[in-house]
Each structure stands twice: as C-alpha cells, then as structure tokens.
Amino acid sequence: MCIFCKIAAKEIPSYCLYEDDEVMAFLDISQVTKGHTLVIPKQHYDNFLECDSKTLKHMMEVAQKLANRICKTLQAEGMNILSNVNEVAGQSVPHFHIHLIPRYSKEDACVIQFHESEKQDLEALAELLKTV
Secondary structure: OOHHHHHHOOOOOOOEEEEOOOEEEEEOOOOOOOOOEEEEEOOOOOOHHHOOHHHHHHHHHHHHHHHHHHHHHHOOOEEEEEOOOOHHHOOOOOOOOEEEEEEOOOOOOOOOOOOOOOOOOHHHHHHHHHOO
C-alpha cells in the first residue's frame, strides 16, 4: 500500500483540510510555500493518466474550492495547480495527486521555468496528434 493510500485509510496522520467519500486534501509535509496542499483520490490511481473521468472531475472541483479558500485566507497572490506524471516529470509518489501551491511573490521557493525547445513542425505534429 502506498503512502497516500495509507493516509487516506488513516494509517498515517495528516493535516487534513477536506475529505469526502472519494477525495481527501491535506497539507504537504514538504511545504514549498505556506499552504501547499495535496488533493488525492482515496482510490489508488498511479497518476493523472490512469484516473477515471468521474473522479478526475470531482478532484478538480475540490481543488478549485480549496485553491480559492487558500488564496483568500492566506492572501496569496496566485496559485500553481499541477500534477506530475511519472518520475521523469517529477512525480515522487506513485499515487495521483494535485498540488495546490500558493504563490506570494516571484521569489517564492517554487520555481517553474519554461524554455523553448528546438523548432518543431507544428503542422505535422498537429496532424499526428489529431489522428491518435
């Protein structure tokens, strides 16, 4: 059983902010910024790509409500909402989860950078991806 399944089963304590029959949200023990929260399904899914659409929809609704509450209560100026898929993308726990990372300034401990890659043939790429 993974660590998040154990948290959902109450075998490991957490600082729970929200819970219902399908979803749980709790403070991340590694606070990137004040209020960093994880939203998880209670049923185990390895990642975002594996999660069923009903659960995913509910998780996003819960994430939105919590993100609004966190921003208002902690007076955050913004919020990063993200989910990593697989280790290569930074997923460290193999249980689907959504990070809610409040942002207070551009100097926060959270750094997300996008760099332009080599030029792509966008027309060919779009055609390829439309047919998948």
